[in-house]
Amino acid sequence: MNVEIDSARLQFEIDHLASISENPPPVVTRVLFSEADLRARKFVQGLCRDLALSLREDAVGNLFARWEGSQKLPPVATGSHIDAIPNAGKYDGVVGVLGAIEAIRALQRAGFRPQRSIELIVFTAEEPTRFGIGCVGSRLLSGVLPPGKAATLRDRAGKSLEAWRKGAGYDGQLDSVPLAANTYAAFIELHIEQGPVLEKENLSIGVVEKIAAPSTLRMQLTGVGGHAGAVLMPERRDALTAGAEIALAVETAARTSGSPDTVGTTGVFQIQPGAVNSVPFAALLEIDVRDTQITTRDATLEKIEAAAAEICDRRGVRLEQERLNVDPPAACDAGLVQSIAEVCRKTGATYRKMISRAYHDSLFMAQICPTAMIFIPCRGGISHRPDEFASPEGIAAGVQVLAGVLATAASRSAR
Ligand code: GLV
Ligand code: MN
Ligand code: MN
Numbered sequence: 001m002n003v004e005i006d007s008a009r010l011q012f013e014i015d016h017l018a019s020i021s022e023n024p025p026p027v028v029t030r031v032l033f034s035e036a037d038l039r040a041r042k043f044v045q046g047l048c049r050d051l052a053l054s055l056r057e058d059a060v061g062n063l064f065a066r067w068e069g070s071q072k073l074p075p076v077a078t079g080s081h082i083d084a085i086p087n088a089g090k091y092d093g094v095v096g097v098l099g100a101i102e103a104i105r106a107l108q109r110a111g112f113r114p115q116r117s118i119e120l121i122v123f124t125a126e127e128p129t130r131f132g133i134g135c136v137g138s139r140l141l142s143g144v145l146p147p148g149k150a151a152t153l154r155d156r157a158g159k160s161l162e163a164w165r166k167g168a169g170y171d172g173q174l175d176s177v178p179l180a181a182n183t184y185a186a187f188i189e190l191h192i193e194q195g196p197v198l199e200k201e202n203l204s205i206g207v208v209e210k211i212a213a214p215s216t217l218r219m220q221l222t223g224v225g226g227h228a229g230a231v232l233m234p235e236r237r238d239a240l241t242a243g244a245e246i247a248l249a250v251e252t253a254a255r256t257s258g259s260p261d262t263v264g265t266t267g268v269f270q271i272q273p274g275a276v277n278s279v280p281f282a283a284l285l286e287i288d289v290r291d292t293q294i295t296t297r298d299a300t301l302e303k304i305e306a307a308a309a310e311i312c313d314r315r316g317v318r319l320e321q322e323r324l325n326v327d328p329p330a331a332c333d334a335g336l337v338q339s340i341a342e343v344c345r346k347t348g349a350t351y352r353k354m355i356s357r358a359y360h361d362s363l364f365m366a367q368i369c370p371t372a373m374i375f376i377p378c379r380g381g382i383s384h385r386p387d388e389f390a391s392p393e394g395i396a397a398g399v400q401v402l403a404g405v406l407a408t409a410a411s412r413s414a415r
Pocket of ligand 3: 081092191360
């Protein structure tokens, strides 16, 4: 079978999707259920319809596009996300969605007939921008996020997931979202590496064996505001300076965890009222802590929480802290890892096995089916920035490997 990737067409689609953004180019911002996110979903659905895939959307907006196989067996799934954090680039998630569509198109052009159905999944809200936790769609599908708990998710303005999804036209029951065990025979996600390893080593493909463990803390600090001229320093109960000390404690805890893989980031720091002549009376912090090892990640979280309590106590600032998510790492399926490596060898793609420091919907799909990821290089390892870049050739190499792995998995009649 001669599977040829149409790189020019795929690049055109990537560029077009990037133009559907809340900000002017080159910035891509597509926050969950924004007007841009809803338009982007329509664009992807149109591409799926052109391939005669059958479409289904669930109550949280996960999209399933199926190429029907000749046998009634659990399908092979692939996919990723098209939501994008504020000030993002074109490739994060998108390569795994549009790349999967091109893989299916290329297999169709080559005359391939799947025995197992091949299903593309476009996951809702892989990015945590709206609700503070990432992978809302795959958490729900996998049962990691119970529907009752999902219904309580709120954005920073207090608007609920329920209100957001219903406003976007998704008004089914959240209870219907979790998938039964054995729904899928396999899940394979194509993604940019978002790190420097493949480029540095001049390799085409990363075969992911493990995904690092993410976690998120949210801290609401309430101090006492007042006139910047009139409130003297001994009287200050400044929420911003308490938050600033906490942000430094995050950095110290991550740097001194004993694990080179611990990373800590205070990515959200909002103050009120935000006026130059007013003492900040409130601060909201969202803190991201990750590690490949759960023990050092958890110890770091505890250190940060204890430091925050001590800092706020000392400064007379009220602290409410919440763990939004604390997830274990995921191991990829050894059989799928081997299958990706075999396809690389057959197609002549250079590869190495690696870990993913970023999280992905695969972290949660791995809980319900054999899962693995195919990484491709991105320039300078840069991601979550408008200058994120993956070359058309690099993307085509990843899509070629994805097509090969999907074809192999969809041809296996035994589970
Ligand atoms: C995913 O976008 C992550 O933050 O790892
Ligand atoms: Mn991302
Ligand atoms: Mn991503």
